[in-house]
Amino acid sequence: MLFLGLGCLLLHVFVVFGTELTFELPDNDKQCFYEELEKDVKFEIDFQVIAGGNYDVDCFVTDPLNNVLYNEKKKQYDSFSHTTAMAGVYKVCFSNGFSTFTHKTVYLDFRHGDEEPLIQTMTGSTALTQLESSCVSIHEILKVVADSQTWYRLREAHDRTKAEHLLERVTFWSIGETVLLFVIGIGQVMLLRSFFSEKKGSVAAAT
């Protein structure tokens, strides 16, 4: 019984989940995500704005008692980490209220708890062999590599969106300006001609 109890205590790994979501936030809209967490669980929130307007968004995080844990306005990307003081539903909200017509694409990564073992029998209650501990350290390093790849992918998506937007604007502005040039050029001449046609009588009289 003692062994069962002790063994069980060691098996007490927290539930894991990292959820990554990329969603679109329409203008003047607010989108909230909720997560039910236990006490003393460390969670981390990473968000980045990938597309839209000035690439910024408002974000706030509240605990189950509606206390604000994190509140930032117009941030492009940020990371927030917290250890829960109580069990309950934690809320993270994004708001695009300051934007009148641009909708934003926001990436959110919500991680909490520790990593779950690969299969339920890998309890970690027995000491790992050298091979196994090498595997564990390689696994951790590869996780860092994958995370940094995600980071670069997001920055690249952000920069690429900006570049494509710039190309569009350059094209439209060039076409628009050419049309404007012709219109103004010909319009000026027409207008000038119309001045002299009307006042022909008075000019002739003056000279």
Place this chain on the structure above:
Amino acid sequence: MVYVALLCLRRRILNVFYDVVSSLYFHIGETEKKCFIEEIPDETMIIGNYRTQLYDKQREEYLPATQGLGMFVEVKDPDDKVILSRQYGSEGRFTFTSHTPGEHQICLHSNSSKFSLFAGGMLRVHLDIQVGEHANNYAEIAAKDKLTELQLRVRQLVEQVDQIQKEQNYQRYREERFRQTSESTNQRVLWWSIVQTLILVAIGIWQMRHLKSFFEAKKLV
């Protein structure tokens, strides 16, 4: 000690149930469509799990949704072609594998046609999307290929490295697209500047000549 053991056991059982959908949730309206974007390399598997809950006014809490209330899941590939379009029940699991690298769009909306069903409230949707290596069920793989613990760990490392390599290839392809866009912009800016300067000069000359001949005709010059 018995109590601790029992508590632990209960926790373990809950862990198994939690295995699938105790995750981030959000609220969705009756006719609202919520879309999520996943930017993934090709030949990557995505598994999505969702669970819905409806607000029960009598008990004033969220209870698992009734049968008959399903979610319609639609997945579009980067070329806007629909690769998955199916209706699932109040709880479901959808899987697809990407064949082109890029932004895939996963959209969810409820199939409810009776507006009173939501009772003015919202539908709570728990969603969990696993991409690539995270979508693998290692318990299954261990059982199927009869792997020892060490072999399973090494298999996980192999899958991780595989995913990293796919992501790197995708990165190369995206960088090329980015470079093409930038070079295109550069060329366009250059050509349009030259053309516009020429147009300006041409219009200026035409204006002066036209006005000169106009004034000469009017006998003002």
